[in-house]
Amino acid sequence: MQTLDDEHPVLDLSVEECWALLRTQEFGRVAYRLVDEVHIVPINYLVDRGRLIVRTGSGNKLLAAALQSDAALEIDWVDDTNAWSVVVRGRFHRLSEDEQAEVDDSRLHSWVPTLKYEMLALLPAEVTGRRFLLQR
Amino acid sequence: MQTLDDEHPVLDLSVEECWALLRTQEFGRVAYRLVDEVHIVPINYLVDRGRLIVRTGSGNKLLAAALQSDAALEIDWVDDTNAWSVVVRGRFHRLSEDEQAEVDDSRLHSWVPTLKYEMLALLPAEVTGRRFLLQR
Structure with a gap:
């Protein structure tokens, strides 16, 4: 990993680093589009063979899946000096x-x-992630 | 506040409770629509007279504001037994x-x-929030 310093306060993560972080977590937020609305909800997830698996009751997320709407899952982590975030963009498929x-x-x-x-x-x-050096 | 128990593992927060939580935090995630894409990014925010203020460079969020696209900001908190989340849905206005x-x-x-x-x-x-009793 590259080092963060004052001249390089933000670094892009590699796709491999993003997946490694995704596998360490089980809680994130899902944003999805429903026609012209954007929804965001906290959610438990599981990495399974390159996919992110979530459970849902009936409702908006199922509708978003049926409509093949764009969706994204985000995880992040913050402490006093550092932060990172990973975003996975794609579409839902109902299993x-x-x-x-x-x-x-x-x-x-x-x-x-x-x-x-x-x-x-x-x-x-698309899987992207960044690490940040924080100014507080 | 109502008490969470096994029979009531999820409770809706009042709008006042949501704003109180929003004022205690300064870090959340913003989801916004850009034509048919959904984007989600971690962000610092400030509650100012009933609005959520964020800073941005030029780019996608400004475009979303120009397009009057739907957007949402989410904050959440999790410990071993409890969690809460608050979601504010609305539109961006460029100041x-x-x-x-x-x-x-x-x-x-x-x-x-x-x-x-x-x-x-x-x-x-729209401002909504929920508290959860977690099963782990």
């Missing part, structure tokens, strides 16, 4: 029962015990 | 120089020292 059975969902935690019986995969079109 | 001068931007920190000479206000159309 069939057979596809759901192939996902090792023992690792897909759902922190909130509301009914979420559907599984979506965010199929990445 | 004129006079409007910028009226903002007490001594409280608008920019953690990353890249050039950000423009100021946008997210004008809220």
